[in-house]
Amino acid sequence: MNLFIVFFNVALAMLAAPLMWGITYRVKAWFAGRHGPPLLQLYYDIAKLMRRGCVYSRTTTPIFKIAPAVCLGSVLVALILMPGAGISSWFGFKGDLILLIYLLGIGRFFMVLAALDTGSPFEGMGAAREIQFAAFIEPSFILVMAVVGTSGGGLSLSSLFGGTGYHNIASTILAAGAMMMIYLVENARIPFDDPDTHLELTMIHEVMILDHSGPDLALMHYASSLKVWLYGMLVVMIALPTIGLFPFWLYWCALLVGISLVAVITGIIESAMARFALLDIPHILLGIFGMALLSLAFLLYR
Amino acid sequence: MGIFLFLIALLLFCGFASLLRIKGNNLIGIMGPIAAFAGGMPAVFTMLVSKSYIQQSINFPFPFGLCNFEFDIVSAIFMIPLLLIGMTAAFYGGCICKPEHAVPGRPIWFFFNLLMAGILLILVSANTLMFLLGWEIMSWSSFFLICTYHRKNEVRTAGIIYFIATHIGVLLIITAFLLLQGQVEDFNFSSFLIPESGIASVIFILALIGFGAKAGLVPFHVWLPEAHPAAPGYISAVLSGVMCKVGIYGIVRILLLMPEHQPWWGWILLLLGAISAVYGIILALAQQDFKRLLAYSTVENLGIISMGLGMGVLAAEYDMPDISRLFFVGSALHVINHAIFKGLLFMAAGSILNQTGEHDLNRLGGLLKRMPSTATFMLIGCAAICGLPPFNGFIGEFVIFTQGLECLTHESWYLPAAAVLMLTALGLTGGLAMVCFSKLAGIISLGEPRSRAAEDCIPVNPGLRFPLGILAGLCLCLGIFLPLLLSDFMAWKISLIFIILIVLCTGLYFWRRKLAASAHNRTGITWDCGYVGGSNRIQYTGSGLVQPLTRFFKPLMLRKKSVKIPSGIFPDKGRWSIIYDDLILDAGYRQLFDAIKNICFKLRWIQSGHLNRYILYIALVLILLLIWELL
Numbered sequence: 001m002n003l004f005i006v007f008f009n010v011a012l013a014m015l016a017a018p019l020m021w022g023i024t025y026r027v028k029a030w031f032a033g034r035h036g037p038p039l040l041q042l043y044y045d046i047a048k049l050m051r052r053g054c055v056y057s058r059t060t061t062p063i064f065k066i067a068p069a070v071c072l073g074s075v076l077v078a079l080i081l082m083p084g085a086g087i088s089s090w091f092g093f094k095g096d097l098i099l100l101i102y103l104l105g106i107g108r109f110f111m112v113l114a115a116l117d118t119g120s121p122f123e124g125m126g127a128a129r130e131i132q133f134a135a136f137i138e139p140s141f142i143l144v145m146a147v148v149g150t151s152g153g154g155l156s157l158s159s160l161f162g163g164t165g166y167h168n169i170a171s172t173i174l175a176a177g178a179m180m181m182i183y184l185v186e187n188a189r190i191p192f193d194d195p196d197t198h199l200e201l202t203m204i205h206e207v208m209i210l211d212h213s214g215p216d217l218a219l220m221h222y223a224s225s226l227k228v229w230l231y232g233m234l235v236v237m238i239a240l241p242t243i244g245l246f247p248f249w250l251y252w253c254a255l256l257v258g259i260s261l262v263a264v265i266t267g268i269i270e271s272a273m274a275r276f277a278l279l280d281i282p283h284i285l286l287g288i289f290g291m292a293l294l295s296l297a298f299l300l301y302r
Numbered sequence: 303m304g305i306f307l308f309l310i311a312l313l314l315f316c317g318f319a320s321l322l323r324i325k326g327n328n329l330i331g332i333m334g335p336i337a338a339f340a341g342g343m344p345a346v347f348t349m350l351v352s353k354s355y356i357q358q359s360i361n362f363p364f365p366f367g368l369c370n371f372e373f374d375i376v377s378a379i380f381m382i383p384l385l386l387i388g389m390t391a392a393f394y395g396g397c398i399c400k401p402e403h404a405v406p407g408r409p410i411w412f413f414f415n416l417l418m419a420g421i422l423l424i425l426v427s428a429n430t431l432m433f434l435l436g437w438e439i440m441s442w443s444s445f446f447l448i449c450t451y452h453r454k455n456e457v458r459t460a461g462i463i464y465f466i467a468t469h470i471g472v473l474l475i476i477t478a479f480l481l482l483q484g485q486v487e488d489f490n491f492s493s494f495l496i497p498e499s500g501i502a503s504v505i506f507i508l509a510l511i512g513f514g515a516k517a518g519l520v521p522f523h524v525w526l527p528e529a530h531p532a533a534p535g536y537i538s539a540v541l542s543g544v545m546c547k548v549g550i551y552g553i554v555r556i557l558l559l560m561p562e563h564q565p566w567w568g569w570i571l572l573l574l575g576a577i578s579a580v581y582g583i584i585l586a587l588a589q590q591d592f593k594r595l596l597a598y599s600t601v602e603n604l605g606i607i608s609m610g611l612g613m614g615v616l617a618a619e620y621d622m623p624d625i626s627r628l629f630f631v632g633s634a635l636h637v638i639n640h641a642i643f644k645g646l647l648f649m650a651a652g653s654i655l656n657q658t659g660e661h662d663l664n665r666l667g668g669l670l671k672r673m674p675s676t677a678t679f680m681l682i683g684c685a686a687i688c689g690l691p692p693f694n695g696f697i698g699e700f701v702i703f704t705q706g707l708e709c710l711t712h713e714s715w716y717l718p719a720a721a722v723l724m725l726t727a728l729g730l731t732g733g734l735a736m737v738c739f740s741k742l743a744g745i746i747s748l749g750e751p752r753s754r755a756a757e758d759c760i761p762v763n764p765g766l767r768f769p770l771g772i773l774a775g776l777c778l779c780l781g782i783f784l785p786l787l788l789s790d791f792m793a794w795k796i797s798l799i800f801i802i803l804i805v806l807c808t809g810l811y812f813w814r815r816k817l818a819a820s821a822h823n824r825t826g827i828t829w830d831c832g833y834v835g836g837s838n839r840i841q842y843t844g845s846g847l848v849q850p851l852t853r854f855f856k857p858l859m860l861r862k863k864s865v866k867i868p869s870g871i872f873p874d875k876g877r878w879s880i881i882y883d884d885l886i887l888d889a890g891y892r893q894l895f896d897a898i899k900n901i902c903f904k905l906r907w908i909q910s911g912h913l914n915r916y917i918l919y920i921a922l923v924l925i926l927l928l929i930w931e932l933l
Contacts, residue, residue, distance in 0.1 A: 053823045
């Protein structure tokens with residue numbers, strides 16, 4: 001049964017993850033009064049890129065080619081740790097939430113290395129900003145994971161379902177809010193990063209993959225969409241602890257709907273807000289840390 | 303147990319023999335650490351595998367009494383970095399000290415063997431005198447090793463700072479041992495009395511400062527970022543990987559000698575560790591000299607180990623013995639792992655410094671193409687030190703993290719608070735370490751070379767790659783297989799997940815290569831918006847990469863900015879540089895020592911040089927003593 005969970009988690013993520021991109025962009029287009037790209041646009045893009053050849057810079061080393069594989073591989077391995085339908089993953093163990101954070105770190109490390117590998121000042125700039133945000137967000141992510149681990153007991157990702165529901169409503173709301181913010185930061189969305197600006201200088205994540213092309217770019221896009229899915233899953237599970245009590249099939253439908261809802265919220269945020277000033281973002285990230293800390297404090301000292 | 307006494311004698315013999323003016327004296331010096339590795343490792347493994355933790359002790363008759371030597375599990379854990387890094391560093395040094403580099407009157411191997419013998423003596427002695435003898439041998443020989451390039455001014459400064467720091471430290475350590483000793487006749491640890499709690503706290507504080515100065519805990523770390531860049535790479539590997547750990551060993555030994563601990567000792571260890579970790583990594587990422595960067599990262603890692611120890615003490619005080627034990631296990635794992643990847647990084651840094659002559663990483667770049675194996679090993683070391691799976695840096699931090707989460711469920715007020723502090727500090731350190739080491743790896747080995755020296759450098763000889771290869775291989779193997787030793791978790795799943803990760807990433811890489819091979823691929827230049835006049839100088843530098851963070855953490859560092867703006871009708875070259883220095887050294891200790899120096903200068907009139915005045919002093923002292931006696 002636990003192996004089935006792994007299978008379902010990975011299969012659903014691999015099939016549905018690029019859809020979330022489409023939903024977010026549809027919402028944004030709807031707000032702007034445009035028709036917007038098809039929901040399946042990212043699937044088309046990936047399929048097209050897979051057939052194309054690559055353009056490599058003479059500066060690059062094998063690191064540049066290894067990075068897309070590592071980015072995708074590490075997210076897939078992170079996905080096999082996730083529990084589902086009230087049952088822990090077969091790979092789950094005590095402390096797997098720490099491993100999850102570190103697994104997501106490998107992808108980032110290699111993406112930054114690949115960006116520096118091109119020797120492009122744009123990509124260096126993107127890398128500088130990406131790792132800065134990542135460094136500030138890491139303590140918040142760990143504290144949110146601490147909330148998850150202690151609220152359900154068991155100190156593992158399966159304790160996302162271990163809680164008997166909203167036994168501490170303030171803590172849950174704060175943790176879900178913090179996790180939503182972490183989702184926006186780590187996936188390079190407005191208000192922390194704007195993937196759709198027209199200047200390379202103003203992007204963060206998108207500029208780091210500027211020199212990737214063909215199958216490399218496809219793997220990078222796919223890995224990013226899986227990352228969106230993974231963080232979306234965490235947001236849904238933290239905000240809705242009772243999801244673990246749902247029947248098996250209903251759970252997967254609820255998960256899909258929940259993550260789509262997160263994508264819709266992302267679209268609404270992106271339409272309603274501008275990006276924060278770059279120099280203010282560290283302070284806002286400290287604010288997210290405050291949210292996570294408060295959530296943990298409510299849980300521990302109630 | 304006896305084997306270690308034999309090895310100490312052997313190391314001393316090899317050290318003195320390397321001084322002889324005979325052919326192959328260097329070879330004798332190199333064979334010492336290698337023989338020590340071959341002889342000592344079986345005993346260490348027997349101890350670790352048997353899991354009996356039984357102390358083996360020997361009494362050795364010396365003229366001043368019976369000295370007790372003991373070999374227990376703690377000694378065994380710290381023995382691993384000593385023997386392993388000692389062996390690889392000796393091998394590396396042996397390959398680098400070719401005749402044209404060897405300058406007479408520089409007996410590196412004498413001091414190297416002496417250093418190893420001293421540390422070995424510290425690790426096995428259960429006797430105050432022997433411990434302090436080993437400590438002095440270690441301090442002196444490492445001083446001479448740091449001053450290898452003594453003709454350079456900054457090396458001499460570094461040596462003097464180290465010399466002062468280590469001797470203030472040893473003063474405190476001697477005091478601590480004397481207090482612990484009390485009125486007991488012989489010097490063996492086993493005959494120590496249990497001190498009362500007030501004295502025990504004084505002993506702990508003295509030992510913490512004394513040993514902490516050796517371990518490089520903030521604010522006693524100031525010698526470390528000076529000494530490590532001054533020494534040759536393989537010496538820094540031993541200093542950072544092994545000698546700093548001896549400071550941690552001292553703290554652990556003192557904790558073990560005193561059966562009753564106070565909770566606030568744990569808090570102090572935790573706080574010092576948290577400050578060291580965060581402050582160390584912030585300064586590390588701001589450095590431009592890559593050996594200084596590694597030195598500050600040593601401060602960070604020792605901070606992590608100290609946090610683990612502090613939480614271990616705290617958890618034991620709050621009746622969680624299992625969790626406390628695992629905190630110590632996590633720290634021990636990090637001791638071993640840090641020695642391996644830091645030894646690797648320092649030796650790789652030494653190779654890069656030798657080949658390019660540049661110690662500023664902003665002037666390097668593209669070394670993965672020019673020195674492929676060294677740069678690859680350095681990349682592995684960087685990934686390992688960030689704690690990234692599947693390398694060995696992960697497991698120690700993982701154990702400490704997980705036990706920190708366990709502490710959150712304790713019903714008292716203090717332990718969860720300590721755990722939250724630890725989780726935050728460790729999380730922030732982890733995030734910043736990622737920045738620091740993506741800078742080190744990315745700027746040095748990737749991109750285009752930023753200077754002529756980096757462009758023209760050639761690979762090192764194969765002998766120098768071999769020890770790096772061993773350590774890099776250990777980073778990967780230990781990363782995968784160390785979790786299997788932890789029976790407390792289902793840690794075999796970590797190993798399994800790591801193997802899946804490696805297989806999956808390799809599979810994806812080859813699948814991607816196959817896809818790309820079937821299509822039409824081209825090579826070109828990096829995208830630069832169509833502008834074709836780009837030079838290597840437009841690349842992001844290391845300082846640029848971390849600028850958002852150095853800007854944020856500016857209050858914690860001393861910023862030295864020097865700007866020269868080109869001016870005049872025919873402007874010459876401009877300059878613009880920012881160096882981030884240690885606030886604690888420059889604004890703290892330097893001020894303090896300057897103040898002491900000023901006071902001393904003001905009192906110079908006492909030493910006038912006139913004989914009659916000195917006789918007056920003697921008379922005054924005698925009169926004072928007389929009055930004292932009469933009162």
